[in-house]
Every structure is written in C-alpha cells, then in structure tokens.
Amino acid sequence: MNGAIYLDYAATTPVDPAVAAQMARCLSAAGDFANPSASHAPGRDAAQRIERDRAQVAALVGAGAAQIVFTSGATESNNLAILGAARAARSAARHVVTARTEHKSVLDPCRRLEREGCQVTWLSPGADGVVTVQMVADALRRETLLVSLMHANNETGVLQDIGAIAALCRERGVLLHSDCVQSVGRVAVDAVRLDVDFASFTAHKLYGPKGVGALYVRGGARSHLQPLMFGGGQEGELRPGTLPTHQIAGFALACKLAHEALAGEGPRLAALGEMLWRQLAALGGVHLNGAGAQRVPGIVNVSFEDVDGESLLARLPRLAVSTGAACDADSADASYVLRALGRGSRLAGSSLRFSLGRFTTAEEVEQAAGDVIAAVRALRGRSPRLGPRETPPRVVASPDRPAGSGHARVLIGEAGGPEAEVWVRFQVEVDGDTVKAARAQVLGCPHTMDVADWLCGILKGRRAAIPGTPADWAHERAVPVEKLGRLLVIEDALRACLID
Numbered sequence: 001m002n003g004a005i006y007l008d009y010a011a012t013t014p015v016d017p018a019v020a021a022q023m024a025r026c027l028s029a030a031g032d033f034a035n036p037s038a039s040h041a042p043g044r045d046a047a048q049r050i051e052r053d054r055a056q057v058a059a060l061v062g063a064g065a066a067q068i069v070f071t072s073g074a075t076e077s078n079n080l081a082i083l084g085a086a087r088a089a090r091s092a093a094r095h096v097v098t099a100r101t102e103h104k105s106v107l108d109p110c111r112r113l114e115r116e117g118c119q120v121t122w123l124s125p126g127a128d129g130v131v132t133v134q135m136v137a138d139a140l141r142r143e144t145l146l147v148s149l150m151h152a153n154n155e156t157g158v159l160q161d162i163g164a165i166a167a168l169c170r171e172r173g174v175l176l177h178s179d180c181v182q183s184v185g186r187v188a189v190d191a192v193r194l195d196v197d198f199a200s201f202t203a204h205k206l207y208g209p210k211g212v213g214a215l216y217v218r219g220g221a222r223s224h225l226q227p228l229m230f231g232g233g234q235e236g237e238l239r240p241g242t243l244p245t246h247q248i249a250g251f252a253l254a255c256k257l258a259h260e261a262l263a264g265e266g267p268r269l270a271a272l273g274e275m276l277w278r279q280l281a282a283l284g285g286v287h288l289n290g291a292g293a294q295r296v297p298g299i300v301n302v303s304f305e306d307v308d309g310e311s312l313l314a315r316l317p318r319l320a321v322s323t324g325a326a327c328d329a330d331s332a333d334a335s336y337v338l339r340a341l342g343r344g345s346r347l348a349g350s351s352l353r354f355s356l357g358r359f360t361t362a363e364e365v366e367q368a369a370g371d372v373i374a375a376v377r378a379l380r381g382r383s384p385r386l387g388p389r390e391t392p393p394r395v396v397a398s399p400d401r402p403a404g405s406g407h408a409r410v411l412i413g414e415a416g417g418p419e420a421e422v423w424v425r426f427q428v429e430v431d432g433d434t435v436k437a438a439r440a441q442v443l444g445c446p447h448t449m450d451v452a453d454w455l456c457g458i459l460k461g462r463r464a465a466i467p468g469t470p471a472d473w474a475h476e477r478a479v480p481v482e483k484l485g486r487l488l489v490i491e492d493a494l495r496a497c498l499i500d
C-alpha cells in the first residue's frame, strides 16, 4: 500500500484474501453464478448457496436466516428501516427519535421524513457521547413510531446501551432500529438478545466487499416495513433485484471469519488502541473523545490543543487516518459528531480518528504515534500561544527615531485568536524604515502558514509597509478562494504591526 500506514478501518476494510478467492470462484462459469430466481439446476444451486450464506451472515448477529434481508450496504439498510417503517406506520404515528451523532445514512432519511411532515426528535448525547435511556424515555410520545440509535459510533467508537433502550421501546410499543455497522465484527452482537426490531450492518466494514449489506428484521417486525423499491419478489418482497451471488458469498465468508476472529481480535485491538492513546496522551493538551463511555476496541479519536487539523494532517503524509478538519469534502462535516459532544469547533477540527483493524501491527501503531507526536510538537512550536518568545516585549514605534540609527525596534502585531480559524502574530524588526527581520507565529491551515512565512521573506530588507493585498498573495501562492478570508486575518496582523 505505497508505504502508507492504514488506520482507517472504520471507513472501510480491505477484503480478506480468502473472501476475494471465494468471490472469484463464485463469479466464474464453474461457480454459483446463475440467477438464484431461475428454476433450472444452476439457478437452484445458486439459490441454495444464497440460503447457506444467509444463515452464515445471520449467525454473526445471533439471528436466523429468515431474519436477514440482503441490501446494497448499510446506507440502504438504514434507509429501508427508517423510511420503510414510516411508510408502513398507521397515519397517526408520525414521530421518530434519533440522535445528532448518527451516521449520515440515518440523519438524511430522518430529515427527509421531517420534510414529509413527520416530527423528529434529535437527541444530543452527553459529553461522553452516550444517549441515556432516560433521554429516550423523555422523548417518546404517543405518536412515536420509531427510535433509531446506533450501537457504536463511527467517529468515537462510543457504545450505546441498546439492550436497555430496546426494553424501553418494547414496553412503550415503539419500534427500534439500530445501525450496528461499527459494532458487528468488533464486539459480539446478538440482535435477538438485544431485542431490536431492525439492525443494519455491512460487508465492507468487516473485510468483505463493498456494495452488499444486510438488514436484520426481527421475526414479527416484517409487517412494520414497506419496501422502498419495486420490481420483483426477492427478499420477501422487501428488496427486489437479482441477488448478487458473488457479493453475498464474500459477505458470508467475511462474517464467518469475523465470528471466528472476534475472541482474539477484540482484546488485541483494545490493547493496541490503549497503547496508541497512552503514547499520544504523554504530549499533554490532548483529549480522548468518548473517554468516559464504553467503546468498541480499535477506534481512538483524539483532539489536539494548539494545532490546526489541516496542518496536522499535512504533516502526516504516510498515515491514512480520518480527520475532523474541513480540508477535504468527505470529512467537511466529520466533526459534527464531536461538536455534538460539546467540543468547540477548533478542537473538533483538530481531531484525528485512528481506527485499527485485522492487519494493524504494534509496529505500525508505534510509527503512527511517533509521526503524530513529532507533527504536533512542530506545529505547537509555531503556535502564537506555545511558540518560543525569544523577542522582547512590544516596543512602541517612535516616529522621531532617525532611520539607520542602529536602534532596531521589534513591532508585534496580532490578529485572529485561539478559537478563530486563524491566529497570526507577526514580529517585525525594523531599523528606521527598513525591515531587518520578520517572523510569523501561526495557528492555521498550511496555506495560512505558507503565506505568512512568504510575506516575512518579502518584507526583509524592504520598507516597512504591507506588500500588496490578500488577493495578490492568494494569486501568488495559489491559495483557493474559499481560504481568502484567512488571508484577511494575515493582513490585519501585519497592519497591527506596521501601521502604528
């Protein structure tokens, strides 16, 4: 993997080699490639194969084969459970309870229902990420039809007490759906014992292929679901379409392997995660998100004080980790989960999610920790709060001092702040009207740091005046337009420094 250290297993996993081999066999003429709906012998073989595979998938969540509906993945499973339950509900049942920290594939269908006139209660978990039974109890109404709460959070790994919430829902006659994507395969999940009505999981988070997943439907809960698509009787009329035999064959073997690996992998990943956190914690000024709660092994989400998330990531080229920083489109909103836990946007934005998995070694964790520690130290060394203060305190410029007098003055100008997107401090040494040296301390994105450093270089030897405009700098240093606002902060800091 081109030297990368892959610590993003919560985003997706590589397919286990045995799973890939199984899928390849299934695809070929010698395999169970036929349409399982066909009545000829190859079709019947494929159908039998699917039913064996279905039982294997079901076994991972303690269910029976009849309770598994194959889908294209957990996004579809979540949509089917939420929209399907709302469509099947009696017209008076128009209220859904969920949490702000759910995955987008739960939030978006719930928002859709809201636009269709359904009431939605958006629960905010406590600072530890936990949604308590009491919070759910307080949200339930006579017209509540469904509660949808995830088992383990994909950003923090925080586990919810779904069993207790299920007991409450059962007592109150409300359906319960749980997105179990991040718990299935990481901890033992028994959907029957948890007593949920619907549970979503997906193959590609447990070393199976992308594009196939399942919805567990409790026996007896089928009548509370309507299909979202039409076009064939497959999957008990809940999900039409030719079943992807090779995907399902891969999913089933992945489930079997995950089941077998669970007892050993859980403790191993927990120990590696603990080791990673202990090393990072030694830096000081770091926060383990979800620290007070039960978490699945292998997900470690850490916020770093006094660094910018984007600059941090830019200094970690060989780490494949996920971030709360708003630097790439996919994760632009990743920090909504951390902000829901009460983290300010700066801390939420300077967080890294390390998710460890089957192929993660202790050596990789050591290397990752080393890289992060070095990057955080380097950035903090340049932070206006923590960087070295080798310059004397601010000397007010005195206009009557003659130029070239040999009496250098240090002018200090600052803009932005610790909670703002950018915090810049310039220290410019001038002699008369000429800049002798200039230095910038920056807490901000790589573009901000680059422009500030570049300006320091330009100023040296020149008249002490602001060289050009933010638009010029953006053009010169190829700063994207959406970051222009940050250059205005640089201008403010320079102005505070040079225009006395």
Ligand SMILES: *Cc1c(COP(=O)(O)O)cnc(C)c1O
Binding pocket: 010, 011, 072, 073, 074, 075, 076, 103, 105, 150, 152, 153, 154, 179, 181, 182, 202, 203, 204, 205, 211, 212, 213
């Ligand atoms: C990945 C993920 C999903 C989406 O699963 P897909 O199979 O990729 O659609 C849903 N919920 C959670 C918590 C996830 O981590």
